[in-house]
Amino acid sequence: MPSSLPQISWGAMLPMLLVAGAGILILILDPLTPPARRDRLAALALVGIVAAAVALWVRRGRPEVVFGGMLAADAFALFFNLLFLLVAGLTLLISLPYVRRVGMDHGGYYALLLFSTLGMMIMASSLDLMTIFLGLETLSISLYILAGFLREQLKSNESALKYLLLGAFASGFLLYGIALVYGATGSINLKRVAEAIASGKVANPLLLTIGMGLLIIGFGFKVAAVPFHMWTPDVYEGAPTSVTAFMIAGTKAAAFAAFLRILMTALPVLQPDWSRVLWVLAVLTMTVGNVVAIAQSNIKRMLAYSSIAHAGYILVALVAANKLGSGSILFYLTAYTFMNLGAFAVVVALARQDGERVIIDDYAGLGLKYPFLGAAMALFMFSLAGIPPTGGFMGKFYIFSAAIQANYIGLAIVGVLNSVISVFYYLRITVVMYMGQGEAESRPAGLSPALGLAVLIAILGTLQLGLFPSRFLEVALRSVGALLL
Amino acid sequence: MSVPLSAYLILSAYLFAMGVVGVATRRNALIIFMSIELMLNAVNLSFLAFARFLNSMDGQIFVFFVMVVAAAEVAVGLAIIIAIYRNKETVDVAELNLLKW
Numbered sequence: 325m326p327s328s329l330p331q332i333s334w335g336a337m338l339p340m341l342l343v344a345g346a347g348i349l350i351l352i353l354d355p356l357t358p359p360a361r362r363d364r365l366a367a368l369a370l371v372g373i374v375a376a377a378v379a380l381w382v383r384r385g386r387p388e389v390v391f392g393g394m395l396a397a398d399a400f401a402l403f404f405n406l407l408f409l410l411v412a413g414l415t416l417l418i419s420l421p422y423v424r425r426v427g428m429d430h431g432g433y434y435a436l437l438l439f440s441t442l443g444m445m446i447m448a449s450s451l452d453l454m455t456i457f458l459g460l461e462t463l464s465i466s467l468y469i470l471a472g473f474l475r476e477q478l479k480s481n482e483s484a485l486k487y488l489l490l491g492a493f494a495s496g497f498l499l500y501g502i503a504l505v506y507g508a509t510g511s512i513n514l515k516r517v518a519e520a521i522a523s524g525k526v527a528n529p530l531l532l533t534i535g536m537g538l539l540i541i542g543f544g545f546k547v548a549a550v551p552f553h554m555w556t557p558d559v560y561e562g563a564p565t566s567v568t569a570f571m572i573a574g575t576k577a578a579a580f581a582a583f584l585r586i587l588m589t590a591l592p593v594l595q596p597d598w599s600r601v602l603w604v605l606a607v608l609t610m611t612v613g614n615v616v617a618i619a620q621s622n623i624k625r626m627l628a629y630s631s632i633a634h635a636g637y638i639l640v641a642l643v644a645a646n647k648l649g650s651g652s653i654l655f656y657l658t659a660y661t662f663m664n665l666g667a668f669a670v671v672v673a674l675a676r677q678d679g680e681r682v683i684i685d686d687y688a689g690l691g692l693k694y695p696f697l698g699a700a701m702a703l704f705m706f707s708l709a710g711i712p713p714t715g716g717f718m719g720k721f722y723i724f725s726a727a728i729q730a731n732y733i734g735l736a737i738v739g740v741l742n743s744v745i746s747v748f749y750y751l752r753i754t755v756v757m758y759m760g761q762g763e764a765e766s767r768p769a770g771l772s773p774a775l776g777l778a779v780l781i782a783i784l785g786t787l788q789l790g791l792f793p794s795r796f797l798e799v800a801l802r803s804v805g806a807l808l809l
Numbered sequence: 810m811s812v813p814l815s816a817y818l819i820l821s822a823y824l825f826a827m828g829v830v831g832v833a834t835r836r837n838a839l840i841i842f843m844s845i846e847l848m849l850n851a852v853n854l855s856f857l858a859f860a861r862f863l864n865s866m867d868g869q870i871f872v873f874f875v876m877v878v879a880a881a882e883v884a885v886g887l888a889i890i891i892a893i894y895r896n897k898e899t900v901d902v903a904e905l906n907l908l909k910w
Binding site: 475476478479481482488499500504507510511 | 818825838841842845848849851856858859863865867870871874881882885888889890893896897905907
């Protein structure tokens, strides 16, 4: 068999190279930068992110498959890569005041943030189970360190260890699933896997079924679907707040991007099988996430359970497995990014001098004291609960329409009932903020320009998606067009 | 006479199950970590067996990457375990209970 070197397309790789290059440059410059000037490293990270976004944008509309079919620079990858860069950029803006306060403003922090963004980008661009695995591990290993970045704090240590052990455990399942799919179909390329299944060349259907099941378990862990969610609240509560914000928005989007690509491109023929499994996962995930969130008194933990519930809504769209369903996942993840990062920006901004307000009751009376932050938080909570005119409402609307279109009426009803439950705990924060009696503490609001910008972007994004959704949905639908064979 | 593919797969599944049981039942973070490594290596065995019987190189290459990733994970994992040991002088996961429902 003649072998040839794969064609390397630097243009398609450029966005990833820029992100990785900025990260490496930060590591090199870190020891040369005086501690008081570390915000220059953050600025460099931001420059890398913006440059990567520009490099992506310039190549839009020219889909290309590079590295011998392992990596795609198509509309789907473009959409998700821009979303990841948005997540990373907003996280950086949130991080700026936060990392200095808690004393973790090392160059390593920014570099790891960029490396895990790189992992996400690889995941969403992969056309091959091996690159998906590599992207996932690049993302995860960077995040294990970030979760434990507050080395002296036992909570952060514990969060990192739990994340590491359960993340690696989940990777084991995912890997075993990949191995069995490879054994059954003879390929790790998503398109060739699909061809092998469609042409009935699968030697042993049992291997394929078990492999698919293990893949679903592995991704179930990564997107935090019930019953594979146990790690989520612990990890999200213990990690530094800016890292929690990054994980809650970024990893979920990356895991769903890869999951969607595998299901739609490699396993479309088995859709009736995986839809049945995901149906159960979706119902469990929505219900457990929402019901347990009600009982939480810590805001980070509550948002962690809420993120589980949101994974459930997105699973509903996966079950529907139609074009609107896939498009609504992209739409929902974008809205989800804005509202969650916005909420975390407000949490960081409202921190006390001596630490964060993590208990919900600590927020009593703050809505009137800080009108802008209070109104912003109320908007993000409305959006998370799915109340119009916000992006969260339109996202849910599209997801449930997709479920009804695919004749999963029962699932849509469970989803709507769950949204009603969720209104209770989201609105509780707003009620506490405006109606509660706060302690008499007078301190100027800690709203640095960077944080203010992050909150503003999140507000504009949430409202834009809520008030003018159709144009963005069109973009999302066009992006998933790349998936369907 | 050659060893059939199913023998490799059964051995691999057995090793993988042992790893899963180890993760589920052990309390020492290091042993849990070793169990996870066992799971990854069980998968490597499957990859190699499939690669041999399918006459394809993909599986073999995949194993290299899994080993690289496992090494990176060990480097990070041991660092995290040491950080915990410094603060708490134990690596028993049952005693790590700050974060709870």
